Amino acid sequence: MVVRTRFAPSPTGVLHVGSVRTALFSWLYAKHHKGQFILRIEDTDQMRSTPESVQAILDGMAWLGLDYEEGPIYQTDRYERYQTVVESLLTQKKAYRCVCTKERLEAMREQQIQDKQKPRYDGHCRQLDLPAGDQPFVIRFKNPEEGIVAFQDQVYGEILIDNRELDDLVLMRSDGHPTYNFAVVVDDWDMRITHVIRGDDHINNTPKQINLFQALEAPIPQFAHLPMILGKDGKKLSKRHGAVNVMEFKSEGYLPQALLNYLVRLGWSAGDQEIFTHDEMISKFDFRHVHRGAAAFDYDKLVWINQHYMRHTPIEQMEKILVQQYALDGVDVKNGPDLSDVIPVFAERCKTIAEFCDSTRYFYQELITYDAAAVSKHLHPEALQLLDAFCQELSSLVDWDKASIHACIETFCAARNMNMGKIAQPLRVAVTGSTSSPSIDITLVLLGRDRTLARLQTAIKK
Numbered sequence: 001m002v003v004r005t006r007f008a009p010s011p012t013g014v015l016h017v018g019s020v021r022t023a024l025f026s027w028l029y030a031k032h033h034k035g036q037f038i039l040r041i042e043d044t045d046q047m048r049s050t051p052e053s054v055q056a057i058l059d060g061m062a063w064l065g066l067d068y069e070e071g072p073i074y075q076t077d078r079y080e081r082y083q084t085v086v087e088s089l090l091t092q093k094k095a096y097r098c099v100c101t102k103e104r105l106e107a108m109r110e111q112q113i114q115d116k117q118k119p120r121y122d123g124h125c126r127q128l129d130l131p132a133g134d135q136p137f138v139i140r141f142k143n144p145e146e147g148i149v150a151f152q153d154q155v156y157g158e159i160l161i162d163n164r165e166l167d168d169l170v171l172m173r174s175d176g177h178p179t180y181n182f183a184v185v186v187d188d189w190d191m192r193i194t195h196v197i198r199g200d201d202h203i204n205n206t207p208k209q210i211n212l213f214q215a216l217e218a219p220i221p222q223f224a225h226l227p228m229i230l231g232k233d234g235k236k237l238s239k240r241h242g243a244v245n246v247m248e249f250k251s252e253g254y255l256p257q258a259l260l261n262y263l264v265r266l267g268w269s270a271g272d273q274e275i276f277t278h279d280e281m282i283s284k285f286d287f288r289h290v291h292r293g294a295a296a297f298d299y300d301k302l303v304w305i306n307q308h309y310m311r312h313t314p315i316e317q318m319e320k321i322l323v324q325q326y327a328l329d330g331v332d333v334k335n336g337p338d339l340s341d342v343i344p345v346f347a348e349r350c351k352t353i354a355e356f357c358d359s360t361r362y363f364y365q366e367l368i369t370y371d372a373a374a375v376s377k378h379l380h381p382e383a384l385q386l387l388d389a390f391c392q393e394l395s396s397l398v399d400w401d402k403a404s405i406h407a408c409i410e411t412f413c414a415a416r417n418m419n420m421g422k423i424a425q426p427l428r429v430a431v432t433g434s435t436s437s438p439s440i441d442i443t444l445v446l447l448g449r450d451r452t453l454a455r456l457q458t459a460i461k462k
Contacts, residue, residue: 002035002192002194004030004035005026005027005029005038006038007023007027007068011049012045012048014244016245016246017237018228020060020259024066024264027066028282029224029287031282032286036069037066037069038070040187041057041075043076044076046076059247063247064259073191078183078186081190085216086139086171086172089171095142097125121140126168138170139172140171141171143163144163149162149211151220153224154222154223155292156203156225156292159206163207169182181212182212185212186216189213189216194221194222195224199228206225226290228294229296230297253306257278258306258308267291268291275308307350315344322356325353325357331357335364336363342363346438362431370433370434379459383422384459386423387430387460390427390456391457393411394444397449400449402441402445
């Protein structure tokens, strides 16, 4: 048997990080078993589905490198198939037309709640065998009235549901659109899905779908339901906790490898290992170590993992990522030091790509922004006199390298019997605009002789 999994998002908003975790687990399971991963866009909700949301899904999957062997497959391209299947169910008396009005259904529901019963359709039209007519109708499934639905969930274990608890669910709405539970079963059947991996909010749908598979005499896939991702406060993860749109993580400067590495550990473990390569994730992933409890999204942990990847991603790969980010910010990296020289210095200091670009912007722009507090504290008249004298010393250097600049600073300070901090901080503010930078000798090397001396002259004059 070839393992086939699918990721089936609805294009009704952003690609949520919780959905990405589901996609990742589905992708990993297929890859682990040398199977196939399918992307299906469940766009039957015409009122809420948008082209922008579809593109957000495609962009997010591409950024994360979650490739798929088939897809994207759109449900709206399959309406004829759904109609064929529902007509077959009607012919076999496994489904029926229902003409109950909205008012009747609402009144029935209110009475059931008042009687402390579980709200469910009462089967009013089940045995009427109504033909298609002018009166609006939906098509309902004849759910078995007796027996137990049993399935072995790959995460939660055995689950048993009495058929008397289930409803005669609607398969086709009065406007001809298929419902979620109907379309997903037909799709999984046609696409030969062997393992359905999704959030545990779908557990209640699974018994209904299993009955549908059986009515269609279709193979029933195995199911694995994943616990929800919560915020640190124990509530459903939302914007109030921070970024939830996967592309926001990109814009905030997280590396795709870091986000995937963090998400794979969110509800799954392989001993105490925290950092995984793609190959390690694929080789070690299984459902035995997926936890049943809800996972809390910890942004501090994500930052820690992102810093690891900032330090260990090959320089050539980092260059490509940074060039794209600088371009978005309107920064020309040709107007400054080679990124291959800047990356080793700043990768250890920065938490995200965005922070890296912000922290190094002064290397590539002629005009810099001065921090007012830093200027007030460090560029006072006495400091400017020292900078003026030091500028003359720097301009006479034959070699512009770390050792020569460091020796120049030491000699300058020794001659005036002062510590290096007295010149280093004013010098740092003058050439970078702030008090934060790598060691001052390395900073000046990266800036280059001409830009360093020009900024010192500008600071002294102003």
